[in-house]
Amino acid sequence: MSLKKLVNEIKFRTGTAKCTEYLELVQRVLDGQASRSQEVYLKRHQKMCLKCLERFNIDQEIKKLIQLKLASREVPEGLAEAIKTKIAKSA
Amino acid sequence: MEESPTKNDYTNQAKDKIFNEEFMPHIRAMYNFAHRLTYDEDDAKDLVQDTFMKSYRFINSFQQGTNAKAWLFRIMKNSFINDFRKKSKQPTKVDYQEVEGYYNSEGTQKAVTTDLRIDTVKNLIGDEITNALAALDIDFRTVIILCDLEGFTYEEMAKILDIPIGTVRSRLHRARNLLKEKLQSYAQSMGY
Numbered sequence: 001m002s003l004k005k006l007v008n009e010i011k012f013r014t015g016t017a018k019c020t021e022y023l024e025l026v027q028r029v030l031d032g033q034a035s036r037s038q039e040v041y042l043k044r045h046q047k048m049c050l051k052c053l054e055r056f057n058i059d060q061e062i063k064k065l066i067q068l069k070l071a072s073r074e075v076p077e078g079l080a081e082a083i084k085t086k087i088a089k090s091a
Numbered sequence: 092m093e094e095s096p097t098k099n100d101y102t103n104q105a106k107d108k109i110f111n112e113e114f115m116p117h118i119r120a121m122y123n124f125a126h127r128l129t130y131d132e133d134d135a136k137d138l139v140q141d142t143f144m145k146s147y148r149f150i151n152s153f154q155q156g157t158n159a160k161a162w163l164f165r166i167m168k169n170s171f172i173n174d175f176r177k178k179s180k181q182p183t184k185v186d187y188q189e190v191e192g193y194y195n196s197e198g199t200q201k202a203v204t205t206d207l208r209i210d211t212v213k214n215l216i217g218d219e220i221t222n223a224l225a226a227l228d229i230d231f232r233t234v235i236i237l238c239d240l241e242g243f244t245y246e247e248m249a250k251i252l253d254i255p256i257g258t259v260r261s262r263l264h265r266a267r268n269l270l271k272e273k274l275q276s277y278a279q280s281m282g283y
């Protein structure tokens with residue numbers, strides 16, 4: 001662990017980190033890539049900081065929006081077959 | 092990542108099996124990624140075809156049982172950059188010295204302060220989010236697609252994009268801030 005990471009870890013553990021320092025945890029938690037302790041640190045901070053909680057909720061909502069509202073296109077008809085034919089010819 | 096330092100020597104039968112069972116099931120995700128890179132149906136089809144042809148040609152570099160989807164996405168990203176980006180109407184590359192320094196510099200590591208509110212975000216429709224994403228530079232758009240739509244981990248993204256994991260996180264952070272700014276301006280223009 002680098003010195004910077006170690007210092008941050010201590011700040012998170014003791015609850016002395018600044019709001020801006022929680023940004024990385026916000027992103028990790030949002031993306032499901034935080035450790036259990038990182039989730040705990042962020043939740044603890046959000047209980048005391050409504051601004052950070054609201055920011056997290058907005059980011060989470062935008063992520064959901066991207067997942068729900070961006071239409072997934074159907075694969076054009078014949079594309080898979082065209083690929084397989086081309087592969088067969090090249091083999 | 093999914094490339095083995097020692098090349099495999101698959102039989103033709105094994106190659107076909109890998110191709111049909113491990114590669115082809117990802118065709119829909121591949122087509123959607125291609126379309127979100129090129130915003131053109133013909134270019135997207137060409138890019139998918141090109142990627143699958145390359146995947147077959149280099150199949151001996153693929154380790155069976157590893158993450159085929161990440162491997163294919165990496166090929167597609169490289170193909171797009173090398174062959175398709177030139178004819179794409181997308182903006183040119185961003186200045187990464189400026190961008191990558193963004194996250195780590197003390198003064199700029201702050202959340203974007205928009206007036207976006209939860210109820211405003213919930214009111215946004217598909218077209219607005221599509222346009223906001225399309226308006227982002229290709230490199231920022233890509234990290235959002237890979238993370239939010241395709242569910243890749245930071246580590247997988249680092250391998251797909253050939254960048255350090257710290258850069259993945261900072262680029263994603265920056266991309267999301269830019270997206271929020273665009274959504275904010277849409278919301279304002281719609282009078283939310």
